[in-house]
Amino acid sequence: MTERPALPAPLSAVLAIDEEFPSPTILDSRRLTGANWWSDQPGAVLEVRNANGNDRRALERWPREVRVLCDALAWPHGAPNAQPHGALSVCFLTAPLDGLMTATTVAEQAWVRAEVWVRSQDGDAEATAWLSTSLSAVIDALRARYETERAPLSAACAVVASAAQRGCSWQLDDDIVSIGSGVHGLSWPLTSVPAVEQLPWYTVSDVPVVLVTGSNGKTTTTRLVAAMWRAAGKTAGLSCSDGVYVHDDRGTRELASGDYTGPAGARLVLRDRAVQAAVLETARGGMLRRGLATSRARAAVITNISADHFGEYGVESLGDLARVKATVARILEPTALLVLNADDEHLRALGAALEREHAHAVAWFSRDAEHPLVQRGVQLHGYAAVVCAGHLLLAEHGVWGDLGAVQDMPMTLNGLAPHNVENALAASLTASVAGVPYAAVHAALRNFGGSTHDNAGRMHRVVLGNVTVLVDYAHNPDGMRVLGATAMAIPAARRLLVLGQAGNRDDAQLVALAQAAWASARYDRVFLKEMPEMLRGRAPGEVTQVLRSALLEAGAPPDAISAWPSELEAVRAALAWAQPGDLLVLPTHAQKEAVDALLGGLQAQGWRAGEPL
Incomplete structure (x- = not known):
């Protein structure tokens, strides 16, 4: 038996989107202030959880509910679309620039109504009654919200529309509106935007x-x-x-x-x-x-x-x-x-x-x-x-x-x-x-590349006396393979890799990174780095453990792998391990500035392998 979605809370709670989403199946709701994956127009995107067969019917119903709400707001609604993507579905609608926050509420309310419509189709009398009696209240609340949102944006949107007609770019955020760019641009706080006819348009254009x-x-x-x-x-x-x-x-x-x-x-x-x-x-x-x-x-x-x-x-x-x-x-x-x-x-x-x-x-x-x-x-x-x-x-x-x-x-x-x-x-x-x-x-x-400042942290070679250090930003399997190929092209007595990853990659991506690292070069040691700044929901030690297991599975000897509590400590340990003629490969992410400062200081003082750090 499929689980029915709960009926929405009272309308006042449904519209309090700053507190929580009106349906437990909603994962995210956000505005898009410029061209995006789905459209060259601004709009709102809603992400919902794919839980059961009802989701498919709700997805098919969602665009119709969007059109009803947009028509009530007198918005041109383009072609709202809802598509499944693995464990979630993504719903998008275009919206006026002065109504993007309201558009997120439109997306959410349309989704709630689509879910309840599915229940009504299955014979739920309470759902049918809610659909018929709630629409006018929803529309009234959306109209009030839109009027509140659009008032402080009216002057800015008029300037944006005029700039677009004249072939000039525009930028808009929560505080400032701009037209043109660089030396040919003009900007104002949203609270003091001049009238369109007062602007010196002859000075406004775009830099490349x-x-x-x-x-x-x-x-x-x-x-x-x-x-x-x-x-x-x-x-x-x-x-x-x-x-x-x-x-x-x-x-x-x-x-x-x-x-x-x-x-x-x-x-x-x-x-x-x-x-x-x-x-x-x-x-x-x-x-x-x-x-x-x-x-x-x-x-x-x-x-x-x-x-x-x-x-x-x-x-x-x-x-x-x-x-x-x-x-x-x-x-x-x-x-x-x-x-x-x-x-x-x-x-x-x-x-x-x-x-x-x-x-x-x-x-x-x-x-x-x-x-x-x-x-x-x-x-x-x-x-x-x-x-x-x-x-x-x-x-x-x-x-x-x-x-x-x-x-x-x-x-x-x-x-x-x-x-x-x-x-x-x-x-x-x-x-x-x-x-x-x-x-x-x-x-x-x-x-370009002749100075250490040209491309800091990107395939940057530092010579510390008799040790070569290669600093890069490699963060995915292809980047790691390229880094390994470059490391193998540089003559070295031994090679060491410092390896880590942010916690927002799944286990499969972590495994692929470790496998690419081990397959791309002959490393004598791999120092795994914990990055507390980039755990992103993972438990401490979880990422390094997945990387370690993947390295062992790829054939790395257990005694070649060690773990360190931070990126900087792993780099310091690598330098302490180094002997004359070695190559240290250091993808840096979490503590780039500290690593750069350490390497720069050692280079300035003429540090050589075996000397104190």
């Missing part, structure tokens, strides 16, 4: 905006594209997993420190009046939680697709992940190109679908100079990047140019880091289609 997403290589590609803009003489703003920065010929200004790959970091860059070009690392989580921060971009790149974060927000497969990453294409300017990796099978499929649907034109990069997608892309659009005979070649307007030997580019570690060759291809092509001159692309490739 580049979005960088993918599974691996995002931060390196973001930093390199920004370096190419700087080589072109532009003040470049960038947001990435390490912070938000503005770079010009006088140096670097840090606007924020930490992981800023979501909308908050993007808005910091776009609202800075010094910025002449913006490069925004754009992570999956921010797109799924809030949507994109801005409404317009000059170029976008997806570096690659790798298994990670499955089971979150309805993402269950590599195909799902590719489509989520493709959200960046929703805000591309009409003549812009989406840059994709022709060597990634999931991006080949994505590119084919986008072109088949006439959604976006694609420019391809590849390590294979003869790749048919590259050749076709040059014929159609004139742009591509490849490796040929050890040189990086870039096509612009159908003409190929030589950007130099790969082994002469510092970021490739003399050609030993193959994934950074791929990142160089991605950045060069993306910068080119965004408008960076060829000479500036060339100049940046000759220099």
